[in-house]
Amino acid sequence: MLLEPIRGGCSDGKTCPALYRTDRGTVVIQGWTVTDPEALRQLSLPGGEQAVEIPAEMVTEVLGAC
Numbered sequence: 001m002l003l004e005p006i007r008g009g010c011s012d013g014k015t016c017p018a019l020y021r022t023d024r025g026t027v028v029i030q031g032w033t034v035t036d037p038e039a040l041r042q043l044s045l046p047g048g049e050q051a052v053e054i055p056a057e058m059v060t061e062v063l064g065a066c
Contacts, residue, residue: 003028007062017054019062029054 001022008018008030017031031052034040043051 007058017052017058019054019058 001024003020003022006019006021006027008016008020017029020028020030022028029052031054034043034051034053040051045051
């Protein structure tokens, strides 16, 4: 899989959420792992899936550029 950065990076030099476009027509999202038990219960994630959290402005910024 080839990854092309769409949006990411932090001014403080720490690891930050990021969005990547793939050569498979999908998007990979790097974010903070959701660990809150109540949130995970509400999501009811099937095996092999995980939830990550990213700032909402990242999504709106990328969608506005499409």
